[in-house]
Amino acid sequence: MLFQLKIAEEKDLGRLTDFIEKAGLSSEGLDSIIDYFVMLEDGNHEVVACIGVEPLNTHGLLRSLVVSDKLKQAHIVTLFQSIQTLAEKKGISSLYLVTNKEASVHFLGLMGFNQIESDVIPDEMLTLDHMSGSLEDPNAMIMVKSS
Incomplete structure (x- = not known):
């Protein structure tokens, strides 16, 4: 099956919101950062995966990673590489993420992310609702990749 990668635009807001919410994630604030x-x-123009960055100065928080079961690991790698390139083009030098899945840590490590302790997160990052909410999970692990 053929897949097309693209940066989301305003016209994609409705279907991207639906895709994210069907996965049980919050789409709050998506309208203001759609181009992130x-x-x-897929070939029918259905959304099968997405990932975004919530920017804050030169930092960014990866959020709303949703992947259809139709995809292979190579597609996910491409998705991560693309969001990192987009973040760099927008002046973001450090990408943070929060995961509660131990199995993700190895994959994310291969993508260049390093696990860090919560006390080294820049204070400004803690002002993001998505970051502070994610850290309430006792299994939360924080990772960062700096360019």
């Missing part, structure tokens, strides 16, 4: 999202569409 990368999405993957």
Whole structure:
């Protein structure tokens, strides 16, 4: 099956919101950062994966990673590479993420992310609702990649 990678635009807001919410994630604030999202569409222009960055100065928080079961690991790698390139183009030098899945840590490590302790997160990052909410999970692990 053929897939197309693209940076989300305003016209994609409705279907991207639906895709994220169907996965049980919050789409709050998506409208103001739509151009910080990368999405993957299938041949029928259906969204099959997405990931975004919530920017804050030169930092960014990866959020809303949703991946259809139709995809292979190579597609996910491409998605991560694309969001990192987009973040760099927008002047973001450090990408943070929070995961509660131990199995993700190895994959994310291969993508260049390093696990860090919560006390080294820049204070300004803690002002993001998505970051502070994610850290309430006792299994939360924080990772960062700096360019």
